[in-house]
Amino acid sequence: QSVLTQPPSVSAAPGQKITISCSGSNSNIGNDYVSWYQQFPGAVPRLLIYDNDKRPSGIPDRFSGSKSGTSATLAITGLQTGDEADYHCATWDRSLTAQVFGGGTKLTVL
Amino acid sequence: QVQLQQSGPGLVKPSQTLSLTCAISGDSVSSKSAAWNWVRQSPGGGLEWLGRTYYRSKWYSEYAVSVKGRITINSDTSKNQFSLHLNSVTPEDSAVYYCAKVADRYFQQWGQGTLVTVSS
Numbered sequence: 001q002s003v004l005t006q007p008p009s010v011s012a013a014p015g016q017k018i019t020i021s022c023s024g025s026n027s028n029i030g031n032d033y034v035s036w037y038q039q040f041p042g043a044v045p046r047l048l049i050y051d052n053d054k055r056p057s058g059i060p061d062r063f064s065g066s067k068s069g070t071s072a073t074l075a076i077t078g079l080q081t082g083d084e085a086d087y088h089c090a091t092w093d094r095s096l097t098a099q100v101f102g103g104g105t106k107l108t109v110l
Numbered sequence: 111q112v113q114l115q116q117s118g119p120g121l122v123k124p125s126q127t128l129s130l131t132c133a134i135s136g137d138s139v140s141s142k143s144a145a146w147n148w149v150r151q152s153p154g155g156g157l158e159w160l161g162r163t164y165y166r167s168k169w170y171s172e173y174a175v176s177v178k179g180r181i182t183i184n185s186d187t188s189k190n191q192f193s194l195h196l197n198s199v200t201p202e203d204s205a206v207y208y209c210a211k212v213a214d215r216y217f218q219q220w221g222q223g224t225l226v227t228v229s230s
Contacts, residue, residue, distance in 0.1 A: 035216035
């Protein structure tokens with residue numbers, strides 16, 4: 001069972017918008033930055049969002065992140081079939097003295 | 111451009127020790143601004159952090175509770191690499207193992223991944 005809670009799956013049609021939640025606690029999300037990773041089947045995770053809401057160069061602005069209290073959210077607008085992947089949130093937990101991840105969310109673009 | 115190249119066996123027998131190495135290019139394992147991590151992913155599962163090592167005037171290592179007591183992560187400055195050793199493995203330790211660099215609070219670079227199967 002993961003320390004951070006994500007929905008197992010989300011789905012939407014091409015062109016629509018989805019959000020993926022990542023819920024934690026004061027010992028993790030509430031006190032540190034959140035990052036998000038995209039992972040295609042059989043591939044290495046790729047950084048999408050860091051420091052809650054910043055995008056690395058090369059990541060389209062269709063991807064955005066936000067954080068409020070002990071939860072973080074990844075939003076993807078203008079969905080494309082190429083966005084089908086697993087998405088993982090991550091942060092540091094000061095109580096566990098450990099890096100923690102969400103369980104991952106599988107995005108299906110119908 | 112930092113690159114991480116993993117090496118090690120893909121098959122380990124139960125009760126034995128799983129050992130993987132991550133060679134670093136484009137950075138130093140002794141960097142005072144980076145931490146060198148191991149993460150694994152079971153088939154169809156999420157990412158699980160195993161531990162890290164880093165240098166801040168001296169070496170530190172921190173491990174996940176789930177594997178503490180079975181895990182050692184150490185560095186070799188002469189070869190600019192770091193290693194994972196996980197002993198007393200069981201089939202539940204079968205997973206894809208990644209090495210990864212963390213700096214500025216996020217995973218900046220990942221190794222290519224190594225599928226490790228624990229089986230006799």
